[in-house]
Amino acid sequence: xxxxxxxATLTQHALPQRLGDFPTLTEALDYAALGETxxxxxxxxxxxxxxISYAALRREALxxxxxxxxxxxxxxxxxxxxxxxxxxxxxxxxGCLYGGFVPVPLPIPSGxxxxxxxxxxxxxLLLSCEASAVFAPTVLLPVVQxxxxxxxxxxxxxxxxxxxQAMAQVxxxxxxxxxxxxxxxxxGSTRFPRGVVVTQRAVMANLQGIIRDxxxxxxxxxxxxxxxxxxxxxxxxxxxxxxxxxxxxxxLRTQDFAMRPRQWLNLISQNRGTISFAPPxxxxxxxxxxxxxxxxxxxxxxWRIAGVGxxxxxxxxxxxxxxxxxxxxxxxxxxxxxxxxxxxxxxxxFSRRDTGIQIDRINRWELEHHSRAVPxxxxxxxxxxxxxxxxxxxxxxxxxxDNTGHPLPDRQIGRVTLMGPSLMSGYFCDEDSTQAVIxxxxxxxxxxxxxxxxxxxxxxTGRRKDLLIVRGRNxxxxxxxxxxxxxxxxxxxxxxxxxxxxDIEPQVVVQVQCRLTxxxxxxxxxxxxxKLINSEFGLxxxxxxxxxxxxxxxxSGKPSRAEAQKRFLQQMQSLCGLSxxxx
Amino acid sequence: xxxxxxxxxxxFVYLGRIAPASTPIHPDVDLIQELGLDSIKVMDxxxxxxxxxxxSIPLNVLTDVRTPAQLAEAVVTLMEPANGTVR
Numbered sequence: 098x099x100x101x102x103x104x105a106t107l108t109q110h111a112l113p114q115r116l117g118d119f120p121t122l123t124e125a126l127d128y129a130a131l132g133e134t135x136x137x138x139x140x141x142x143x144x145x146x147x148x149i150s151y152a153a154l155r156r157e158a159l160x161x162x163x164x165x166x167x168x169x170x171x172x173x174x175x176x177x178x179x180x181x182x183x184x185x186x187x188x189x190x191x192g193c194l195y196g197g198f199v200p201v202p203l204p205i206p207s208g209x210x211x212x213x214x215x216x217x218x219x220x221x222l223l224l225s226c227e228a229s230a231v232f233a234p235t236v237l238l239p240v241v242q243x244x245x246x247x248x249x250x251x252x253x254x255x256x257x258x259x260x261x262q263a264m265a266q267v268x269x270x271x272x273x274x275x276x277x278x279x280x281x282x283x284x285g286s287t288r289f290p291r292g293v294v295v296t297q298r299a300v301m302a303n304l305q306g307i308i309r310d311x312x313x314x315x316x317x318x319x320x321x322x323x324x325x326x327x328x329x330x331x332x333x334x335x336x337x338x339x340x341x342x343x344x345x346x347x348x349l350r351t352q353d354f355a356m357r358p359r360q361w362l363n364l365i366s367q368n369r370g371t372i373s374f375a376p377p378x379x380x381x382x383x384x385x386x387x388x389x390x391x392x393x394x395x396x397x398x399x400w401r402i403a404g405v406g407x408x409x410x411x412x413x414x415x416x417x418x419x420x421x422x423x424x425x426x427x428x429x430x431x432x433x434x435x436x437x438x439x440x441x442x443x444x445x446x447f448s449r450r451d452t453g454i455q456i457d458r459i460n461r462w463e464l465e466h467h468s469r470a471v472p473x474x475x476x477x478x479x480x481x482x483x484x485x486x487x488x489x490x491x492x493x494x495x496x497x498x499d500n501t502g503h504p505l506p507d508r509q510i511g512r513v514t515l516m517g518p519s520l521m522s523g524y525f526c527d528e529d530s531t532q533a534v535i536x537x538x539x540x541x542x543x544x545x546x547x548x549x550x551x552x553x554x555x556x557x558t559g560r561r562k563d564l565l566i567v568r569g570r571n572x573x574x575x576x577x578x579x580x581x582x583x584x585x586x587x588x589x590x591x592x593x594x595x596x597x598x599x600d601i602e603p604q605v606v607v608q609v610q611c612r613l614t615x616x617x618x619x620x621x622x623x624x625x626x627x628k629l630i631n632s633e634f635g636l637x638x639x640x641x642x643x644x645x646x647x648x649x650x651x652x653s654g655k656p657s658r659a660e661a662q663k664r665f666l667q668q669m670q671s672l673c674g675l676s677x678x679x680x
Numbered sequence: 681x682x683x684x685x686x687x688x689x690x691x692f693v694y695l696g697r698i699a700p701a702s703t704p705i706h707p708d709v710d711l712i713q714e715l716g717l718d719s720i721k722v723m724d725x726x727x728x729x730x731x732x733x734x735x736s737i738p739l740n741v742l743t744d745v746r747t748p749a750q751l752a753e754a755v756v757t758l759m760e761p762a763n764g765t766v767r
Contacts (some may be wrong), residue, residue: 140736207739208745209711209722236741352739356723356730614700646712 103145105368106135106345108319110577116314117305121297122278123194123271125304125341129257130155134345136184136386141353143363149184151340154191161192162422163264168230172197172270174251175226175280177250179219179233179241180326181205182350187336188234194278194604195271201226201280201292202327207352212240218290219244225290226280226525232256274298280525283439292525293439300337302518306490307334308342311435311447312372312402314321320369323354323361330407333376333443344372358382358390359391362425366396367580374404377411380418381589387421391513393425398426406654409486409557409575412454419453429453436486436557440534440542442519446495446555448487452560453479455485455555468510470556478633481576483556496541498548508551510558513544563658565596565605567636572605574658580633581609581626593648594638595662597669602640606665607628617635682733682759687752695726695748707749733761 119125135150149157165176176193180186180202193200203222203633206215223231223245230252233241238255243251252259272278278300280292289513295676308314320339324331339346352359362383365373380403405415419429430453437444448455460473461481473480489495496504497511505511520542523531546563547558559572565572574594581592591610596603607630613619625639630638650658688707695705711717717725726737729751735758745751751758 141730206743209717209742209751210744212743215743236738240743356727425731614702645717 100538103148104459105137105145105347106148106150107133108345108369109317110134110343114314114316114343117301117308117338118478119301119341120274121271122192122341123191123299123302126151126155126158126191129340129343132343133338134343137345137347137368138182138184139347139349139353139360139364141350141357141360143349143360143367147184149187149517151343154184154187157188158191158195158417159269160264161188162194162196162269163267164259164262165192165230166265167263167268167270170198170229170251172195172543173277175199175201177201177203177223177226177228177231178537179203179205179231179237180332181234181237182323182326182348183234183256185232186326189256190279190336194271197270197272197276199277199279201282202332203282204327205234206240216240216244220247221246222282222290223250225282226292232259256554270384271299272297274301277522278306279332281332281439283329284328290498291527291530294522295442296522296523298389299442299519299521300333300391301341302335303444303490304338306343306492306519307444307447309336309419310490311444312338312404312433313450314344314372317340318344318371319368320344321349321361321365321368321373322346322376323349323351326578328407329437329439329443330374330376336402347629355382356381359395360387362387362395362422363398365400366425369399371399372402372404372595373400373407374402376407377414378403378408378589380405381414384414384418384421392422395422395425397422398428400427400431402433403427403431404433404435405454406437410434410454410486411579412456412482412484415454434486436546437653438544438546440521440544441493441515441517442521444490444519445493445515445544446487448485448490448554457483457551459483459486461576464510464558466502470508470510470551470558481558481573483558486555486557488553489515489555490517490519493519493548495555502536505549508549508550510547513546513548513555513557514541515544516541521567563595565594566602567596567603567605572634572636577607577630577634577638578656580629581607584626584629586611586613586622590656591648593656593658593661595658595665597662597666605636605642606662607638608641608643608648608661608665610645612645613642682756684720684752684756687729687733687755688748689741690729690732691725691752694725698724703706705748707752708747711748711751729755733759 110133129151138147142147176198178189178200190200228250231245231250235255242253274297278295278297282292284292322335324335347368349360354429415432430451432453452600458473458480460471461479463469463471464481494516496514498504498514499511546557547559548555563574565574578592581587582589594607597606606625619642626640649657651657692705698721730737745754
């Protein structure tokens with residue numbers, strides 16, 4: 098798009114705003130195309146590099162639908178889209194919907210030297226969704242072809258080269274409300290990826306809830322996002338949501354954000370953005386990378402919804418960000434904590450708007466021994482703090498249940514279960530996994546998360562499967578990890594805590610990524626951490642220092658405690674085997 | 681036209697500042713395994729290169745990069761079209 102003059106799409110236009118009240122995504126795009134808003138793409142220096150209005154996007158998507166038909170795809174066939182932050186992704190995504198095919202957004206590789214692990218992971222994903230066609234950015238074609246080699250898709254290629262494909266002269270039949278809109282791959286393990294099946298009806302129900310009830314979208318809103326398109330928050334929140342409410346969006350590539358986090362804030366300042374989301378680490382990265390006195394160079398006064406989700410929310414990270422950017426006009430009340438998961442399309446609950454972070458300080462002893470959230474204003478070290486994630490979206494129900502499935506009263510901690518129109522139909526071609534999370538009689542989804550309700554508002558306390566149960570006490574691994582992360586030389590994400598079976602009682606293992614090379618310093622760190630954990634939690638943990646980047650992560654970058662535990666046990670076993678063989 | 685040597689030189693200056701003193705820096709050292717660069721340091725390193733040579737490095741072209749020599753080569757390749765080199 099080498100135009101001499103390019104300008105971003107407008108924020109305001111004459112088209113009356115509709116808040117996601119469409120039967121399907123394609124009907125939503127048909128409507129957005131009547132206005133003047135659209136999508137804007139920026140490079141790492143905040144220069145506008147591509148613009149596409151919803152009108153142009155719709156035209157191109159219809160052409161794509163005909164080209165896809167030209168490949169000989171059948172209705173419902175999956176089309177894998179390796180999703181870089183680029184408008185061709187949207188052309189293909191909506192092209193699939195117009196043509197009656199199922200788009201499957203998949204990740205791009207990240208990091209140095211990731212070739213082999215990416216090929217393996219992508220191969221698993223392509224097999225799982227049984228992709229009939231695979232689209233990738235040109236630079237990634239060799240690696241994607243390698244990953245697709247064991248399949249026999251009708252097409253593997255770059256979107257750019259696909260322009261030359263002949264358009265079939267067919268009457269397009271877009272996917273209907275009861276048909277699959279797209280598959281969303283979640284952070285399952287590499288070996289057994291799980292594709293969440295989202296129907297048109299589910300995505301529209303969720304979008305309407307997010308747009309109308311969660312965010313209260315109104316004319317004059319403008320979105321800014323660096324979230325990847327293959328992630329549910331990036332896709333539903335910042336590709337589909339703005340489209341279904343006819344908002345303009347300014348995009349920064351995830352990598353450019355990671356390299357230059359300030360550009361996110363620049364973009365909001367420059368274009369008067371009003372809605373933008375990030376996991377807590379996104380806010381943390383800005384706090385860490387902005388220099389003294391630099392904050393006042395931004396103008397964040399337009400930012401009315403600073404959404405926070407996708408990982409456990411720690412209030413102090415957000416408070417530090419708000420303090421730091423107060424000179425830029427950032428409003429602490431703009432923070433909007435929320436809870437969601439791909440199995441319910443994206444959004445489950447949003448905190449009240451214009452209130453900021455609301456925390457609940459509870460008694461840790463009661464939490465650990467009786468799974469009760471008892472308000473507490475005593476000694477800081479004996480308290481646990483959780484963030485209010487708001488009430489469940491209208492039309493949905495959220496219950497906290499015990500292990501036998503019985504609903505629990507307010508302030509009792511249990512499994513977060515969910516029912517409503519946004520729920521997935523299941524995992525793609527994986528009845529076992531589906532039955533494991535959705536109960537067949539009532540249709541309730543077990544989210545796998547733990548939490549409690551207070552006055553109808555949700556507080557998430559952790560992931561059930563990660564819980565450390567020691568001597569009848571429930572200990573949240575996040576608490577131990579956080580304690581360790583607060584020590585000098587240790588950063589958020591450097592620590593993982595899990596439980597392994599042992600002779601007398603289970604052993605808590607704490608692995609810490611450590612950059613220290615001096616042996617004496619390492620020993621000292623190990624000892625001081627062991628002592629600290631012992632004094633805080635009264636248990637003797639086995640603290641292990643591991644090399645940087647060695648802790649396993651899920652595809653969304655969260656620490657994978659289950660995988661760390663598995664690796665640890667395997668290692669122990671092989672060590673045992675060795676010593677027995679030697680003996 | 682900026683040479684691969686020039687880029688390597690620049691890389692070494694940067695790596696010298698952040699790598700552990702005990703680890704020798706050479707063109708074939710493994711940036712992650714041997715120098716222990718974390719993702720933030722990798723990002724800083726790429727940003728230095730982008731600013732120094734005024735180019736954009738898409739992260740996804742770096743999947744086969746493990747060493748300074750490979751990184752310098754990738755950067756040179758990225759710069760070729762901008763310099764009008766016909767391949």
